[in-house]
Amino acid sequence: MDCINIKFDEDINFHLLRHWSLYDSIYYTQDMILSFKLWSSRGLSQLKEFLADLGIPKREYEQNYRDMNIKYKLNIKKQILDKRLQDKYHYTTNTIILPTFLLSSGFTLKLSPLDIVDSLMSTLQTVSSSSSSSNSNSNSMMIDLTARFSYALSCLNYHQLDDYLNGIELEKTYTKKTHYLIETLLQSDKNLSFDNTIPFILLKFDQNMFNSSTTTEHTTSCGFFTHPYQAYLFARNALQILISYTSSSTNIVKKKKSKHLQRLPLILIAPYSSSSSGEELVEIVVGVPALNNIMMNSFSTLFEAADHRCGNVAKFVFFDHSVLLLQEQHQQKFIDALMFVLAK
Incomplete structure (x- = not known):
C-alpha cells in the first residue's frame, strides 16, 4: 500500500522544475x-553566470533536474536567498520562493499544485483530432471540450500519473510555442499595431503563425488559443515582455514607445478554429488591461458595448466576457466599434 506524504515547504518557483x-x-x-x-x-x-554563481556545473544544470546531484539541489534555495545575488541580478525572492504543499509517495515523483494546474490547463486546451472532426461537422462556433474536461480530471488521480505526465508534456509544448510567438513579436512589428490614434495595442496572429516553428508537436496553430484562460495568460505575458523589451532598449524611440505602451491595454486576436471545408475562420478575441491597471479588467463591459454597437456579431460563450469569439468577416467592424467605445 502506498504511503502518501503531503508536507508544507518553500518550493523553488521555476516553471516545471521537476520535469x-x-x-x-x-x-x-x-x-x-x-x-x-x-x-x-x-x-x-547573465543566466549562465547566475547558475555559475549558484555553484552548479554546466553538466548538472543541463540535465534533468531529478537526476541532478543531490548536493547541488540542496544548495540552490540557500544560494537564491543570498542577498548578494539578489542585488547583482535584480530579482526578489518572493517571485522565486513559493510557500506551498508537496505530495510524494516513497521515491516516486514529487507533485506540486502548480505543476498539477499546468498539466490540467494544457490538457483542457488541447483539442483532440476526434473533437476537431466532430466540430467541423457541426454549426457550432465552440470546440467541444467535454471530452478534454473528463480527461483533465484524470490528471488529478494519483494512480493515473501517465495522464498527469502527458499534460506536463503538453504544457512544455505550449510553453515553447508561447516563447516562439513572443520572440517573433520582438523581432518584427508585423503582428502589432499601436500609435497615438489607437487607444489599445492590437496583437493579431493568423493561421500561419507557427509555420517557421520547430516545436510543432502535439498541437496545430488553431489549437493553440482554444482555452480562454491560456489565451488571456499569453496576452498578459506578451504585454509584460513587450513593455520590458522596449523600456530596456538603448534606442531612444523604443524607450519613448515603452512609456506609451504602459498606458495601453492589449487586444489579442488569434485563430480559434480552422477555416477548412469552406467554413469561415472563427477568431478568439482577448482583452488585457494596461500594465499599470492589471487588476482592473473592464473589458467584459467594453466588449459587450462594442458588440452591441456593431449588431451583436460576437459570441460570448465563455464565463469571462473579456474573451469572446468572432467570425473573421466581423473583425474590423468589431475593432472599429471597440475604438469608439474606448474613446468615449
Whole structure:
C-alpha cells in the first residue's frame, strides 16, 4: 500500500522544475525572463553566470533536474536567498520562493499544485483530432471540450500519473510555442499595431503563425488559443515582455514607445478554429488591461458595448466576457466599434 506524504515547504518557483532541466526551467519562467531579459544575448549570458554563481556545473544544470546531484539541489534555495545575488541580478525572492504543499509517495515523483494546474490547463486546451472532426461537422462556433474536461480530471488521480505526465508534456509544448510567438513579436512589428490614434495595442496572429516553428508537436496553430484562460495568460505575458523589451532598449524611440505602451491595454486576436471545408475562420478575441491597471479588467463591459454597437456579431460563450469569439468577416467592424467605445 502506498504511503502518501503531503508536507508544507518553500518550493523553488521555476516553471516545471521537476520535469525539465534547471536551465530550461529558468529559461521558460516568466518572472526570470523579465528579470534577466532573456530575449537578449546579454540576458542569456547573465543566466549562465547566475547558475555559475549558484555553484552548479554546466553538466548538472543541463540535465534533468531529478537526476541532478543531490548536493547541488540542496544548495540552490540557500544560494537564491543570498542577498548578494539578489542585488547583482535584480530579482526578489518572493517571485522565486513559493510557500506551498508537496505530495510524494516513497521515491516516486514529487507533485506540486502548480505543476498539477499546468498539466490540467494544457490538457483542457488541447483539442483532440476526434473533437476537431466532430466540430467541423457541426454549426457550432465552440470546440467541444467535454471530452478534454473528463480527461483533465484524470490528471488529478494519483494512480493515473501517465495522464498527469502527458499534460506536463503538453504544457512544455505550449510553453515553447508561447516563447516562439513572443520572440517573433520582438523581432518584427508585423503582428502589432499601436500609435497615438489607437487607444489599445492590437496583437493579431493568423493561421500561419507557427509555420517557421520547430516545436510543432502535439498541437496545430488553431489549437493553440482554444482555452480562454491560456489565451488571456499569453496576452498578459506578451504585454509584460513587450513593455520590458522596449523600456530596456538603448534606442531612444523604443524607450519613448515603452512609456506609451504602459498606458495601453492589449487586444489579442488569434485563430480559434480552422477555416477548412469552406467554413469561415472563427477568431478568439482577448482583452488585457494596461500594465499599470492589471487588476482592473473592464473589458467584459467594453466588449459587450462594442458588440452591441456593431449588431451583436460576437459570441460570448465563455464565463469571462473579456474573451469572446468572432467570425473573421466581423473583425474590423468589431475593432472599429471597440475604438469608439474606448474613446468615449
